[in-house]
Amino acid sequence: MRADRVSFTLDSTLETVNRAEETAGKMATEAGFDDEEVMKISMAVREAAVNAVLHGNAYDRGKKVTLAFERTPNDLVITVRDQGTGLDVGKIPDPLAPENLMKTSGRGIFLIRSFMDVVEIHPSQTGTELKMIKHVHGSAGDSKEASQ
Amino acid sequence: MTMKSSTRQVDGVTIVDLSGRITLGEGSVILRDTVRDLLSKGHKKILLNLGDVNYIDSSGIGELVSAFTTAKNQGGELKLLNLTKKVHDLLQITKLYTVFDVKDDEAAAVKAFSK
Numbered sequence: 001m002r003a004d005r006v007s008f009t010l011d012s013t014l015e016t017v018n019r020a021e022e023t024a025g026k027m028a029t030e031a032g033f034d035d036e037e038v039m040k041i042s043m044a045v046r047e048a049a050v051n052a053v054l055h056g057n058a059y060d061r062g063k064k065v066t067l068a069f070e071r072t073p074n075d076l077v078i079t080v081r082d083q084g085t086g087l088d089v090g091k092i093p094d095p096l097a098p099e100n101l102m103k104t105s106g107r108g109i110f111l112i113r114s115f116m117d118v119v120e121i122h123p124s125q126t127g128t129e130l131k132m133i134k135h136v137h138g139s140a141g142d143s144k145e146a147s148q
Numbered sequence: 149m150t151m152k153s154s155t156r157q158v159d160g161v162t163i164v165d166l167s168g169r170i171t172l173g174e175g176s177v178i179l180r181d182t183v184r185d186l187l188s189k190g191h192k193k194i195l196l197n198l199g200d201v202n203y204i205d206s207s208g209i210g211e212l213v214s215a216f217t218t219a220k221n222q223g224g225e226l227k228l229l230n231l232t233k234k235v236h237d238l239l240q241i242t243k244l245y246t247v248f249d250v251k252d253d254e255a256a257a258v259k260a261f262s263k
Contacts (some may be wrong), residue, residue: 050205101244111238
C-alpha cells in the first residue's frame, strides 16, 4: 500500500512548474486514471504551479510553493499553495467573454476548472491555496457531464 | 521535450513546422521569436504547422493568440495547420477554434492565403 499523502516544498522557479506537472502525471497514473485524464490532471497542476510561481510568489527565491497529493478512496486531492499576497478571486477574468477572448493570458484558472471536478481557491494575506479534486474512476466526472 | 522550429517557403507562404511543447518558457519564446523574425523580414503569410506539437499550456495558447494578432496588426495573415486532438480540444474549450483559421491540408492551406 502506497502512502496516502505526499507533499513537496519547491522553489519559485520554472523547474518547479515542470516538476509539478510530471509528479501529477505519475500520481494520476498510479491512481488509475486513463491517459486523457492524466493529461488533464497534469495540465491543471501545471497551470496551478504557474500561478503560484509567477503570480503568487513572483519568482521570489525566498518564497516556496507547496505541492501536496492525497489519495482518498474516491478522490485524488491536489493542493498547491504559494506565499504571495493572496489571489483576488473577484478579479479573475472570464476568458470566454468577447472582450477577453484575444487576451494573451488569463486562461489558467479556467483550464483548471475545466479539467478538475472540484476547484477551491482559498486566498489569504500569507498566500493562496488552490485545492483541486478529481474523482477516481470518473464517476463524478460522468455526473458532471450529465448535469450540463 | 523542448520545442523545435523550422521554416520553409511554399508559393509565397512561410510554413513553420513546430514540434514538441509550446509551454511557458522556452517553447513560448521560440514561437514568439520565430513569428516576429518572419514578420520583420517581410514574410507576412505564415502557416503554423502544429502537427507535431503534442502539448500546449495556457502560456502557449497565449502565444498563439499573440502571434495571430501581431501578424494581423502588421498586415499579415497567420493560419494554423494540422492540429493534434489535444490542441484542437484546447482551442475548442477556450473558444479560440473559430478565431483562428484552422486547416488540415497543407496545399489547401497555402492556397487559402490571399494573393
